[in-house]
Amino acid sequence: EAYIAAIDDANEKINAYVAVTPEKAREMAKASDARIAAGKAGALEGIPVGVKDLFATEGVHTQACSHVLDGFKPRYESTVTQNLWNDGAVMLGKLNMDEFAMGSSNETSYYGNVINPWRETGSDRALVPGGSSGGSAAAVAAHLCAGATATDTGGSIRQPAAFTGTVGIKPTYGRCSRWGIVSYASSLDQAGPIARDVRDAAILLKSMASVDAKDTTSVDLPVPDYEAAIGQSLKGLKIGIPREYRVEGMPEEIEKMWNQGIAWLKAAGAEIVDISLPHTKYALPAYYIVAPAEASSNLARYDGVRYGLRVDGKDIADMYEKTRAAGFGMEVKRRILIGTYVLSAGYYDAYYLKAQKVRTLIKRDFENVFHDGVDAVLAPITPSSAFAIGDEELAADPVKMYLQDVFTITVNMAGLPGLSVPAGLDSKGLPLGLQLIGKPFEEETLFKTAYAIE
Ligand code: GLN
Secondary structure, eight states: OHHHHHHHHHHHHHOOEEEEOHHHHHHHHHHHHHHHHTTOOOTTTTOEEEEETTBOBTTBOOOTTOGGGTTOOOSSOOHHHHHHHHTTOEEEEEEOOSGGGOOSSSOSOTTOOOOOSOOOTTOOOOBOOOSSSHHHHHHHHTTSSSEEEEEOSSSTTHHHHHHHTOEEEEOOTTSSOOTTBOOSSTTTOOEEEEESSHHHHHHHHHHHOOOBTTBTTSOOOOOOOGGGGTTOOOTTOEEEEEGGGSOTTOOHHHHHHHHHHHHHHHHTTOEEEEEOOTTGGGHHHHHHHHHHHHHHHHGGGOSSSSSSOOOOOSSHHHHHHHHHHHHSOHHHHHHHHHHHHHHSTTTTIIIIIHHHHHHHHHHHHHHHHHHTTOOEEEEESOSSSOOBTTOHHHHHOHHHHHGGGTTTHHHHHHTOOEEEEEEEEOTTSOEEEEEEEEOTTOHHHHHHHHHHHO
8 A cells, every 4th residue: 555655756856657456456465464374375476566567467557668458458467477476466557668678778669758767966956867767666656565576688677776876686587488478589588577677687687587388488497596596605616897888988987887796796705807708899780670670670560460469551562561660769770770770681681690609709708708617797887877857868869879788779679687786876967887797697696795785
């Protein structure tokens, strides 16, 4: 009831929820009470969570914050959310996001931008919460849920977590089932939690992760007790500091925080080594070929026939055209155009195939450092703290907005786990995050290392 009242009070200002489900929450909480009374409490019994609008929730608003999915209420539940309900969690509603998870500021949502609950010291200008999981991050930061589901195709869990002073983890590709999550770029999409601290993130991920016959890319490995890793010693752990991440023009404050993180880990007993990930600079351009390519194919299904919006036309082709013209926002159309172009017969080899080869090189960079004994990599998450809504420079040039993803994207390209942990405030009084990148399926290392920073 406290969370429902808090949403009632604050959501108009923050716009984190696009659908609130108090009746469902009360019904689920009642069932929780009964299980607790019967001595059968699950790991998340009664814990109120918010769900990114990208996850299919049975009978509840699921639109990926797009106009094209107007009125869509699935008759099925995503595996990740079902796993949470099976452990006793309670759903509060659906959270705002960039349309189809395309964006880094939550400004592409059909439902309008989310307002970051943080404010610059001495200023009242509204800031973005980051994206695409901006609603998830803002809701957690503003205490409008105890934790939230999110997805990360190219930084969308970690960057908003950094902008809101919360913890987010993108697990290894295959750790969580993608079934019932609206597809953006299927070879990169991965679900994970945003939470208030490292321990909560560990508990939530344990519940969300599973192998699933309905997603053949989910991996059949036992899901460890991540919480048990928290508080373990960092003695003997080797942390790599990638020199290529010291990009030109990196603000001094980001550099300072990174050095502070290094000092903290050293003090906690970890060994720090300088490493090289030589293909880092190609990750961003390669991502902005691979992701739109897969998106253009995935989004072909929104044709006005199967679900959501339909704008009638004189024949079926005209109906498709009118529906897609009216249903998709600007950024989504831009991605479909880029993706269709790079997949077209004349350009496939030059762009898509080349980008896939670059992807392999990025993956190998990480394999090499892990082979040399590095357990995890420490890097910044974002090139700045949260920026203003409607930032003119970023709005005028989409490539500038894509540069927001410069530190986060390599992890998706290599399929590795990446965690964002708050590391302090900048001179404007805004949170900054540090990133830990780990070996495939070794999320425990990230939790225990992040706990030393937190
Ligand atoms: N900024 C990235 C993009 O727009 C974020 C994608 C994501 O992780 N969903 O593609």
